[in-house]
Amino acid sequence: MSSTAEDPVMERLRAALARLGPDVLLLTHHYQRAGIVALGHRVGDSYELARAAAENQNARTIVFCGVRFMAEAAEVLRREDQRVVHPEPLAGCPMADMADEGQADSAWRALAAAGAADTVPVVYMNSSAALKAWVGERGGCVCTSSNAQRAFEWALSRAPRLLFFPDEHLGRNTARRLGMADAEMVLWDPAASGGGVSPEALARARVVLWKGFCHVHTAFTVAQVRAARDRWPGARVLVHPECLSEVVQAADGAGSTSFLVRAVAEADPGSTLVIGTEINLISRLAAQYPDRTVLPLHRSLCPNMYRLSPEKLLETLENLDAQPPVELPAHINASAKLALQRMLEL
Ligand code: SF4
Structure with a gap:
């Protein structure tokens, strides 16, 4: 849609936000469309927005313009008396879907069987709340691309090895930046039998990478x-x-x-x-x-970020009380919070 065609919508969006005042905190990720970013009370990457959700004192409702895993993280970090609304619930992230708790269990069992149980899991922010909870329950932490290096150092100060998922490339780039050689990393493929890695290689590795990727960023050559x-x-x-x-x-x-x-x-x-x-x-x-x-x-x-249109955001803001909040089971929320808070303390 052209910016001219968006103007009446933008006017109504500004009016809706003015009416709602400090009751609403509009968080917008950098990859959102320009019109939506222009309205954000806070614009940032997933780390900055997670912090903004955790630190906000005033708003009753956090409206999260991003993909689902980001809205879930805000839901975990919000105050008791707040709620999080995700205006486009269909906006997911394919990378976040490349690792689930069942697959993580298989890798964890293989590590234990290889004599490599002394492993700390580190999960990328781009993951489901359920996977963050899985990591939180095993003493691990969340990281984003802003603090991956610190998270790796934190994990390796606690154990000889870390398991990082779901993004193979952020994992490899971070490990290399820390001076690790490729020989110190192995790639776990959740679709392959035994992850496609021998027990000996698992036991030797300092970083176990996961075969997941972002199709937006692997398009560059x-x-x-x-x-x-x-x-x-x-x-x-x-x-x-x-x-x-x-x-x-x-x-x-x-x-x-x-x-x-x-x-x-x-x-x-x-x-x-x-x-x-x-x-x-x-x-x-x-x-x-x-x-x-x-x-x-x-x-x-990113077609997932692009799913949220100004029209859809307008519909959300003009009918805010009727919008369903993001909800997570209490045990997922509590364990994911452990992993997210460890990240915020890094
Ligand atoms: S840019 Fe990649 S990682 Fe980020 S939301 Fe889109 S698909 Fe997911």
Whole structure:
């Protein structure tokens, strides 16, 4: 939809938010559409928004513009007297669906059978609340791309080995950044018998990676990085750590969504940045900083984030009392909270 066609909707959205006042906290992820981001009381990556949900003192309702696992994390971290509304309940995340508790149990049993029970699980924020709860019950923590390094160090200070899921690439990129060699990592494939890893290899590993990925970030290639360098000599190429390791190595830098936002904000006027992450964020940064050139490494859109339209958000805000809140079973909520709080304390 064009921005002109959105204008009456935007006006009604602003009016609805003004009417609701401090009763509502609108949290919007960086990958949301520009109109929705423009309205957010807080705009951030999943870590910043989890913190915002945990720290908010005033709002009665937290409206979460992001995908389901983010709204679930806000539900776990909210105060007793608050509720969380997810305006587009169909917006999930394929990566979060690449690991469940049954699969995690199989890996855990295989680790124990291999004599590698001394393993700390670390789960990416991009996972279901049930998997976070599984990790919380086993002494592990959640991490995001902003604090994965700290989470890995925390886990390895407690045990000789960690299990990281569901994103293979963030796991490998983080372990490499900590100076680990590929020989210290193994890849557990939940679809393969025995995870496709021998017991000996499991016992030797320092990091057990999980075969999961984000289709938005694995769309970037080394050939695109080379083509960008040919086309825009002198440009800085920056990518998200959910990208393939070879892409991260070919780029000039890699970091979380907040890192990428900061890199553009701090770049010199006149400079060129080519960025490998979700297209809505890149387009917004390009519009926000017209004195520098901000380009996508390749156009890669998250269709799950895009599901939430301004019209749907309007329907939610204009009928807020009738919206069903995000709900989780009490035992999942309590155990997921353990894992999330360990992250917030990192
Ligand atoms: S960008 Fe990737 S990890 Fe993030 S919500 Fe979309 S599919 Fe999931």
